[in-house]
Amino acid sequence: xxxxxxxxxxxxxxxxxxxxxxxxxxxxxxxxxxxxxxxxxxxxxxxxxxxxxxxxxxxxxxxxxxxxxxxxxxxxxxxxxxxxxxxxxxxxxxxxxxxxxxxxxxxxxxxxxxxxxxxxxxxxxxxxxxxxxxxxxxxxxxxxxxxxxxxxxxxxxxxxxxxxxxxxxxxxxxxxxxxxxxxxxxxxxxxxxxxxxxxxxxxxxxxxxxxxxxxxxxxxxxxxxxxxxxxxxxxxxxxxxxxxxxxxxxxxxxxxxxxxxxxxxxxxxxxxxxxxxxxxxxxxxxxxxxxxxxxxxxxxxxxxxxxxxxxxxxxxxxxxxxxxxxxxxxxxxxxxxxxxxxxxxxxxxxxxxxxxxxxxxxxxxxxxxxxxxxxxxxxxxxxxxxxxxxxxxxxxxxxxxxxxxxxxxxxxxxx
Amino acid sequence: xxxxxxxxxxxxxxxxxxxxxxxxxxxxxxxxxxxxxxxxxxxxxxxxxxxxxxxxxxxxxxxxxxxxxxxxxxxxxxxxxxxxxx
Numbered sequence: 001x002x003x004x005x006x007x008x009x010x011x012x013x014x015x016x017x018x019x020x021x022x023x024x025x026x027x028x029x030x031x032x033x034x035x036x037x038x039x040x041x042x043x044x045x046x047x048x049x050x051x052x053x054x055x056x057x058x059x060x061x062x063x064x065x066x067x068x069x070x071x072x073x074x075x076x077x078x079x080x081x082x083x084x085x086x087x088x089x090x091x092x093x094x095x096x097x098x099x100x101x102x103x104x105x106x107x108x109x110x111x112x113x114x115x116x117x118x119x120x121x122x123x124x125x126x127x128x129x130x131x132x133x134x135x136x137x138x139x140x141x142x143x144x145x146x147x148x149x150x151x152x153x154x155x156x157x158x159x160x161x162x163x164x165x166x167x168x169x170x171x172x173x174x175x176x177x178x179x180x181x182x183x184x185x186x187x188x189x190x191x192x193x194x195x196x197x198x199x200x201x202x203x204x205x206x207x208x209x210x211x212x213x214x215x216x217x218x219x220x221x222x223x224x225x226x227x228x229x230x231x232x233x234x235x236x237x238x239x240x241x242x243x244x245x246x247x248x249x250x251x252x253x254x255x256x257x258x259x260x261x262x263x264x265x266x267x268x269x270x271x272x273x274x275x276x277x278x279x280x281x282x283x284x285x286x287x288x289x290x291x292x293x294x295x296x297x298x299x300x301x302x303x304x305x306x307x308x309x310x311x312x313x314x315x316x317x318x319x320x321x322x323x324x325x326x327x328x329x330x331x332x333x334x335x336x337x338x339x340x341x342x343x344x345x346x347x348x349x350x351x352x353x354x355x356x357x358x359x360x361x362x363x364x365x366x367x368x369x370x371x372x373x374x375x376x377x378x379x380x381x382x383x384x385x386x387x388x389x390x391x392x393x394x395x396x397x398x399x400x401x402x403x404x405x406x407x408x409x410x411x412x413x414x415x
Numbered sequence: 416x417x418x419x420x421x422x423x424x425x426x427x428x429x430x431x432x433x434x435x436x437x438x439x440x441x442x443x444x445x446x447x448x449x450x451x452x453x454x455x456x457x458x459x460x461x462x463x464x465x466x467x468x469x470x471x472x473x474x475x476x477x478x479x480x481x482x483x484x485x486x487x488x489x490x491x492x493x494x495x496x497x498x499x500x501x
Contacts, residue, residue: 187423340424345446373444379425 014219017227018251019235020211024104026139028146031107035218037151038115048119049075052213054221056233061087061169061206062281062309064232064297067213070203071119073193077201078121085178085197085204086113088129088136089162089169092279093331094311097237098207100249102129102136105211106143110157112210115217120203123156128174131161166335170380171204173337184337185380206309208237229255232296236307239279240265242314243272254307255296262290267314273411274321274396279311280328281385283392284321304392320412322400325393326354332386343383346374350386354393360404364394417455417481420464424448426475433476436467455481 012034015022023034053068074082086109090098101109113125127144129137140159147154160178162168168183175196177183196202205213212234216224225233232254238261241247245266252261258277259269269275275290276282283305285293293299297306315324333351336343350370356363371390374383394401404410420440422433429447439460440452456464456478468476 185425187425341427341429341446341448342424342444345448346444349445370445373450377424377444377448377450 014223017235017253019215019227020101020105020108020208020237021249021251026104026106026143028107028143028150031105035108035111035214038111038217048115048213048217051216051221052119055212055216055224056221056231057209057212057216057224058232059206060208060212060236060309062092062278064306064308067205067209070193070205071116074120074122074201074203077193080201081124082117082120082122082201082203083197084113084117084120084122084125085171085174085192085202086125086127086207086210087169087171087174087204088127088133088140088207089174090130090133090207090309091166091169092281092309092311093166094241094279094313095239095309097239097249097310099133099136100237101207101211102127102133103139106140107147108211108214109207110140110143110147110154111217112212112214113157113205114153115213116203116205116210117156120201122203124197125157126160126178126197127157128160128162128178130164130168132164137161165337167337167380167382170382173380174204175202184339185378187379227253229294229296229298231298232307236295236310238295238310238312240267240312240314242276242312243267243316244314252295255294255299258285258290258293258295258312261295261312262314271317273315273317273319276311276313276315276324277305278308279313280331280389281381282306282308282311283388284325284396285392286396289396304388318411320358320400320410321393321397322354322358322404322410323412325389325397326351326358328389329354329386332382332389336382337380340378340383342374342377346370346377346383347386350374350390354390357401358404358410360407362405364401367394417457418461418464418478419453419455419481420451420467421453421477421479422449422451423475423477426473428473428475430472432470432472433467436470437463440464441467449476 025031049071057067058064088098117125144157163183167173170185171192172186173183175192176186178197192202192204228234235251236254237251239249269287272287275285300306329351333347336347353363353367371387375387433449434441434443441449444450468478
């Protein structure tokens with residue numbers, strides 16, 4: 001005889017840590033034992049937004065904007081038939097947290113998206129995923145097909161495969177692509193919450209953000225605040241790469257010591273040259289700085305850094321910081337959408353200057369001037385990210401710049 | 416009622432006409448693209464600003480009305496939000 005599983009397992013306890021990475025399943029019945037289908041029709045819109053507001057949830061795509069304010073801005077425009085876009089572009093090269101959620105727990109993300117849709121009064125949900133993330137695309141498509149059989153409310157969800165390029169994930173670029181245009185940023189205003197997909201008010205939220213939202217509705221805002229700091233509550237997914245033994249996605253409370261996060265992934269600051277926090281869109285920290293900081297915006301802000309999308313790159317001691325910085329700035333130059341003059345020319349100049357620095361030229365002054373000239377000049381934030389990364393590299397690798405300039409061999413060649 | 420100039424960086428082609436006509440508010444970067452100072456344009460400067468807007472060959476320059484103190488500051492705040500990507 002086959003045991004029929006109970007619809008809701010009331011014995012399921014709220015997870016402590018990990019949270020998002022606990023109970024991973026791509027099976028709907030198994031997911032529903034942990035997360036019973038919320039009675040959306042009976043739920044007044046305000047409930048969800050209020051819970052999210054109390055939780056203090058901030059976006060996990062990199063900007064860290066308060067999620068409840070985005071929900072409110074779109075909900076206020078409910079007459080315009082809002083749309084919810086799940087941003088699964090994950091264009092940050094080292095990041096894989098969103099792909100992990102989409103692949104291993106698609107129903108949690110879909111729950112979050114449908115709850116957000118209920119909160120803002122949306123009847124259309126689009127899950128936008130990088131066209132190269134084939135496993136995530138397949139997993140989400142299968143999950144949607146499975147849900148629509150038993151849960152008709154899921155019929156409003158569809159999947160869109162978006163071009164594989166960094167700026168495609170910028171929210172106006174995403175909206176422009178879904179509207180039939182190029183996956184390139186557009187001039188703001190209007191922002192998507194004002195006029196987005198099909199000209200309708202559009203909520204664009206990151207995959208991880210919506211997974212947290214689903215857990216907040218399931219376990220409550222007070223539970224959410226049991227982890228993290230007062231200003232930045234909850235846990236976050238981090239993708240750790242470089243000189244650590246367990247490369248990959250980990251879940252940590254926001255505000256955990258950076259050194260602990262690295263140690264728990266099998267790395268050590270004593271074996272590191274520097275740490276890139278926030279990924280390509282973040283900033284370099286010296287090991288001394290990294291030792292003193294917690295993983296939260298409050299601590300990282302003084303270094304010009306932030307948690308961003310949670311990428312942490314531990315640069316090994318025998319690697320050359322200048323070479324790595326020049327490589328990332330080369331990536332930036334390549335990722336320019338080619339729309340704004342100061343970005344096209346400025347990022348190319350900066351990439352060239354950073355390579356010159358590696359080859360021993362004294363390019364610091366012109367690099368600083370160019371960083372100032374590209375900042376705030378584009379339609380999107382790409383040039384700002386390049387300027388931030390460059391500035392942090394000039395500070396953290398100041399001694400290496402001097403070694404290269406004076407013709408001494410660099411750390412990498414010494415090793 | 417005062418105004419400020421704004422450039423659409425996507426439309427802008429870097430012809431540099433605006434910097435010649437309104438050097439009080441517009442300078443050029445190393446590649447010839449306008450760096451716009453968005454502080455208010457007073458009545459004395461307004462005719463020059465209008466001319467710069469009219470003369471832009473790609474219609475990338477705009478004159479915006481500042482409706483109240485702090486108007487448009489949300490843009491600076493919004494510029495701090497990223498991503499969704501950049």
